Amino acid sequence: MTAIVPLRLFYLEDNPLIAFHVEAMIEDLGHVFAGSLSSFAELKASFSKIVMDGALIDIDLADGATGPEAAKWLLNKGVPSIFVTGQTEVAAKHASISLGMIAKPVAIEDMAAKLELFRSAIGSKG
Template sequence: MMTVLFKSILIVEDEMLIAMDAEDSLETAGHGVAKIARTVSEAMRALQDNQVDAALLDFNLPDGTSAPIARWLQEHGVPFAIVTSQSPNQLSGEGLPHSRIYQKPSDYAAIAQELAEAA
């Protein structure tokens, strides 16, 4: 099976060490990282300004939850996953579109590979 690589992944994560670790993991696996966004507003700007193939979203951000980002991604057909310290049960009722939810700590490269294979 051929490995599918994303050219530009948006990482939405407010903890900079986690974001940098995710970026390193993705780039080591051969994926490109378009941008790291720390807030909902930064992420929405990044989606307007950059071509994004996929996104990995933390759920709780300083200016709200990533639910609006997830809805935008779904509407535009961009694969994404939620990577959070919360359990999937805690996220039910949060207005999220159907999405893959992974618990931190996670292997970001493996998540990207699963997204690529499902796309």
């Protein structure tokens, strides 16, 4: 039996309490929390130092509603993302640049199911 390799997941979220909550969920599900930042600008500045298999991204960040822009930027760098937001309508408008969406407040069951989308995306990269 082959062990399932944990995913390294990064979180782009401007609310530290939500980031902490999601970090705990990611770790409870057996994955590795690769860190979090609060803005797209910080992500661009720090990207070369972050090792991640995928990113969870809120729509509204410290530098505005830049979540979709961040998701597109990461996708162009080969990193898939999932929106984690209460703004389901906005996330739906940007469905083509993400693997899916997890609605806030985040339930661990929803998180567990959606995180498996990263495994499929990573597997398809070879």
